[in-house]
Amino acid sequence: MAKTALHRPSGLGLDSAPLLTSLAELLRAWLPRQRWFAGKGRPVTDLTLVSSTELYPGCLHLLVRTEHLDPPSHGGPGTPPPDDCYQLLLGVGDVLPPRLTHAFIGRPDTGPLADMVVYDALHDPKAAGKLLECLRRPGTAGPLRFERDTRVAVPAGLAPRLLETEQSNSSLVYGDSFILKIFRRVQPGINPDLEVPWALSRQGCTRVPAPAAWFRTSRPQEATLGVLQPYLREAADGWTLALESLAAGRGFTDEAYELGRATAEVHLALASAFPLDMPSPRQNIRLAAAMSERLDAAVRSVSELQPYARGLRSAFEALAALDTAIRPAQRIHGDLHLGQVLRAGRQWSVIDFEGEPARPLAERRRVQSPVRDVAGMLRSFDYAARSRRPWRPEWAQSCRETFCAGYAAEARWDPREEPELLRAYETDRAVYEVLYEARHRPDWLPVPMAAVRRLAERC
Structure with missing residues (x-):
């Protein structure tokens, strides 16, 4: 060159x-x-x-x-x-x-x-x-x-x-x-x-x-x-499309299914492009410990988390108690949500692989479980459903299920078959959201707090 x-x-x-x-x-x-x-x-x-x-x-x-x-x-x-x-x-x-x-x-x-x-x-x-x-x-x-x-x-x-x-x-x-x-x-x-x-x-x-x-x-x-x-000028981002669906009283299951397939396709390509890290039960313990540390720090910063800390921690304890190895760690998106995907016609594209900008670059380049990306998208469906009143929990739930079904159809494994890992990642994401909203958008704090209550009650 x-x-x-x-x-x-x-x-x-x-x-x-x-x-x-x-x-x-x-x-x-x-x-x-x-x-x-x-x-x-x-x-x-x-x-x-x-x-x-x-x-x-x-x-x-x-x-x-x-x-x-x-x-x-x-x-x-x-x-x-x-x-x-x-x-x-x-x-x-x-x-x-x-x-x-x-x-x-x-x-x-x-x-x-x-x-x-x-x-x-x-x-x-x-x-x-x-x-x-x-x-x-x-x-x-x-x-x-x-x-x-x-x-x-x-x-x-x-x-x-x-x-x-x-x-x-x-x-x-x-x-x-x-x-x-x-x-x-x-x-x-x-x-x-x-x-x-x-x-x-x-x-x-x-x-x-x-x-x-x-x-x-x-x-x-x-x-x-x-x-x-x-620049995909004809495409609309997933967040905008989801809100339009909610405003019109339409379902979003077809789009969520295809988005699940697209996410799995990207994960499969990432697994081929970058080295994998074969897991061990000890890694479950280390991952759960890191999540618990983030929860402890968030509780010190956001007092609203305190009543739910024990229930949230149970998700990480369940992960640590697994005596079987989880799926291999690989490069992932790292901050996947509806704002990071674009749709033109029936084609979904995934953008913005920077990860969470607040985290160190070395951490964002680290191999992780693809379930983390899945959990991020599931949380995003919940955010979209709660952004409008009245809240439509059935809309979010149907999106969550069809997204996972689409993912499973492409990846040949279903994230729902690893419930301890999925719950732990979704809990970790909700804790991160609480901390972010408390610092930057206090009016939005009730959205992740609703997920915190749901996740804590599953102990």
């Missing part, structure tokens, strides 16, 4: 110390207001400029490390670390065009950017277009490395638009043909959202859009920064 150096003009002062002098105060105020910022409720105490690259005059690519005050709780699943590294694309100029007023960050008082306008350049079509050109013509820009699959043609001049619905990342759609996911929170190593779809495409799996191009950094360590994939 040929590589060329991109032009890097001077003039903005890319030395870390002077540049940070200009940006530190602005970023301390701006970062916590962004939806993808992981350290909600914890003020930024310090900033470090990890790398800075000028993609063209007035467009800076930055990796910025933030340090925070200690979290206000006892920690638990999904607790952000005391520091994070974020990817930023900043525009700098004398005047901000009116069409970019919503992207305004501020005007530095000191340093090389004093009195200049600083804005989020992902909203700028020129900057977004430059990223596409870098991906179309692989090369380097400082520590940045742009690469692509040479078998895929990516046309020039595709009009970009920034999706406004992203939370943990940002996505640019180019001409309704490609979508570029930009990982805002950067961790060392290859991101599963590049690694897994690339491997599945080599297996001939058509359920997952294959990467067309990607970019990464070599400083301070190798890390994936973004992935370009085909």
Whole structure:
């Protein structure tokens, strides 16, 4: 793959110390207001400029490390670390065009950017277009490395638009043909959202859009920064389709059955693409112990869990007591729910293999039981059913059963035949949901708490 150096003009002062002098105060105020910022409720105490690259005059690519005050709780699943590294694309100029007023960050008082306008350049079509050109013509820009699959043609001049619905990342759609996911929170190593779809495409799996191009950094360590994939413009996500079904009073069993088949098909391809880990009863004990630790931490953070802790823990104790080995561990999706699947016609596709962004990258790349993905989807059906009033438990239950039936038809094994493992994973997921909703969406807390009560009563 040929590589060329991109032009890097001077003039903005890319030395870390002077540049940070200009940006530190602005970023301390701006970062916590962004939806993808992981350290909600914890003020930024310090900033470090990890790398800075000028993609063209007035467009800076930055990796910025933030340090925070200690979290206000006892920690638990999904607790952000005391520091994070974020990817930023900043525009700098004398005047901000009116069409970019919503992207305004501020005007530095000191340093090389004093009195200049600083804005989020992902909203700028020129900057977004430059990223596409870098991906179309692989090369380097400082520590940045742009690469692509040479078998895929990516046309020039595709009009970009920034999706406004992203939370943990940002996505640019180019001409309704490609979508570029930009990982805002950067961790060392290859991101599963590049690694897994690339491997599945080599297996001939058509359920997952294959990467067309990607970019990464070599400083301070190798890390994936973004992935370009085909954009399925005619598809609707599973969450939207489920809510439409509920609103119209329709069932969702046909869709759930086909979704189960699609999930099993992806799991089978993953089992062929990556090494398996043959299980042992001792692994049951270790898995149950990790789930119990997460429950203990969540109970310390969310008092509403306390009355149900004993019943929930019984699910993990039942798993630990199994004297037979469970199904082999393998690479999985890791955060499967209705928002991570798309349907066009009768074809389901699975997207977003990043896993739970709050968890360490090494953990997200670890082999796990495919039952974890099944449990995540079962919880998602329950979320959809409870998002509308009156609650329709029979809708969720029928979806759960037909999803598992579709999965079994494709995989030749039924997750319901491993009830201890399925209950343990569903309980672990519900505990995670309680902690997430308590921190980020308190109005939604009754949804996972209803599952907590149901799961605790099964002891």
